[in-house]
Amino acid sequence: MNRPLECRMSLEFSDRRVAGTPDAERARLLTDPVFGQVLTDHMVTIKWTRERGWHDALLGPYGPLALDPATQVFHYGQEIFEGLKAYRREDGSIVSFRPDANAARLNSSAVRMAMPALPEETFLEALRLLLDADRDWVPSGHGNSLYLRPFMIATQRSLGFYDASDSYLFTVIACPAGAYFKGGVEPVSVWITTDYSRAADGGTGAAKCGGNYAGTLVAQRQAAEQGCDQVVWLDSKERRWVDEMGTSNMFFVHGDRLVTPELTGTLLSGVTRDSVLTLARDLGLTAEEGRVSVEQWRADAASGRLTEVFSCGTSSMITPVGRARSAQGEWLMGDGRPGPVTLRLREELMGIQSGERPDRHGWLHKMA
Numbered sequence: 001m002n003r004p005l006e007c008r009m010s011l012e013f014s015d016r017r018v019a020g021t022p023d024a025e026r027a028r029l030l031t032d033p034v035f036g037q038v039l040t041d042h043m044v045t046i047k048w049t050r051e052r053g054w055h056d057a058l059l060g061p062y063g064p065l066a067l068d069p070a071t072q073v074f075h076y077g078q079e080i081f082e083g084l085k086a087y088r089r090e091d092g093s094i095v096s097f098r099p100d101a102n103a104a105r106l107n108s109s110a111v112r113m114a115m116p117a118l119p120e121e122t123f124l125e126a127l128r129l130l131l132d133a134d135r136d137w138v139p140s141g142h143g144n145s146l147y148l149r150p151f152m153i154a155t156q157r158s159l160g161f162y163d164a165s166d167s168y169l170f171t172v173i174a175c176p177a178g179a180y181f182k183g184g185v186e187p188v189s190v191w192i193t194t195d196y197s198r199a200a201d202g203g204t205g206a207a208k209c210g211g212n213y214a215g216t217l218v219a220q221r222q223a224a225e226q227g228c229d230q231v232v233w234l235d236s237k238e239r240r241w242v243d244e245m246g247t248s249n250m251f252f253v254h255g256d257r258l259v260t261p262e263l264t265g266t267l268l269s270g271v272t273r274d275s276v277l278t279l280a281r282d283l284g285l286t287a288e289e290g291r292v293s294v295e296q297w298r299a300d301a302a303s304g305r306l307t308e309v310f311s312c313g314t315s316s317m318i319t320p321v322g323r324a325r326s327a328q329g330e331w332l333m334g335d336g337r338p339g340p341v342t343l344r345l346r347e348e349l350m351g352i353q354s355g356e357r358p359d360r361h362g363w364l365h366k367m368a
């Protein structure tokens with residue numbers, strides 16, 4: 001059999017665990033953590049060079065990376081990342097939701113950004129090791145989780161930009177995440193921008209790369225000035241078709257028929273989006289990928305044909321959209337309150353993640 005060498009060689013991780021944060025201090029930090037600001041005790045790093053491929057895989061203490069100021073990532077933005085959550089089961093084991101989908105998406109982002117692929121098994125092993133070392137950081141309680149942030153950066157030291165970097169660093173860090181909305185689900189309001197685009201045909205919109213985010217801040221500010229929580233991105237050519245919302249995908253509900261914008265190359269293929277398509281069909285709803293124009297959105301909301309709109313993504317799960325606003329005016333979805341389809345899907349998804357509902361699709365992976 002002619003199997004690639006990579007399949008047979010598994011990367012050896014060095015294990016340099018530390019004692020870490022004392023229990024009492026960790027318990028304090030886990031009470032209502034501000035998302036993203038409390039990091040766990042360990043991190044995983046793996047290096048890549050053209051000569052050696054992936055090497056020096058290490059589970060070690062969390063800490064600063066020492067990088068030369070002329071490192072490529074600082075100047076040319078060659079960076080990709082992932083985001084997924086791990087949950088604590090009652091028996092103390094740690095599970096994660098569809099980590100294989102994140103491993104695959106990291107690699108499709110890598111192709112677009114001319115970065116090396118990381119074997120999926122190595123990606124999963126890195127997560128497993130980190131979760132094993134930092135298992136006490138995984139909070140219990142409905143909706144609570146440990147958020148995992150794998151990312152890859154270009155580390156070649158050179159201000160010359162001739163070709164892709166000849167070295168990279170893959171890193172995984174983690175932070176505790178409380179239930180996104182305490183005390184129930186609050187609908188968000190959205191500002192539909194026609195001044196800014198997130199992505200264009202042939203661009204990097206379908207890759208999960210840092211640069212896609214930096215460019216959205218001005219639009220997010222504009223949304224706040226308009227009294228809205230989030231930005232809705234339209235296609236860049238006609239400024240007419242909905243792509244996505246902030247850093248989440250969108251679903252439009254017409255009674256028992258759901259539509260989500262199709263993957264045209266300018267929006268991200270969310271793992272949550274894909275899961276919702278499946279769950280909706282499980283619940284006997286029709287769920288399709290298609291095109292949704294702003295005019296149709298507004299007209300259908302006015303006529304009552306459009307009953308609900310929600311966004312979905314790993315960080316905010318499923319969030320109802322109550323009010324939309326554009327340069328042309330403002331409209332509500334129904335009475336502006338969360339609708340039954342949104343709430344049903346949210347309950348189903350969170351139920352699977354917390355172990356309260358059966359995992360019919362084998363989405364949960366035992367990690368530690």
Ligand SMILES: *Cc1c(COP(=O)(O)O)cnc(C)c1O
Nearest residue numbers: 247248249268270271272313314
């Ligand atoms: C990460 C992300 C999403 C949501 O993807 P999930 O896999 O569901 O978390 C949607 N849009 C953008 C731009 C994103 O970066």
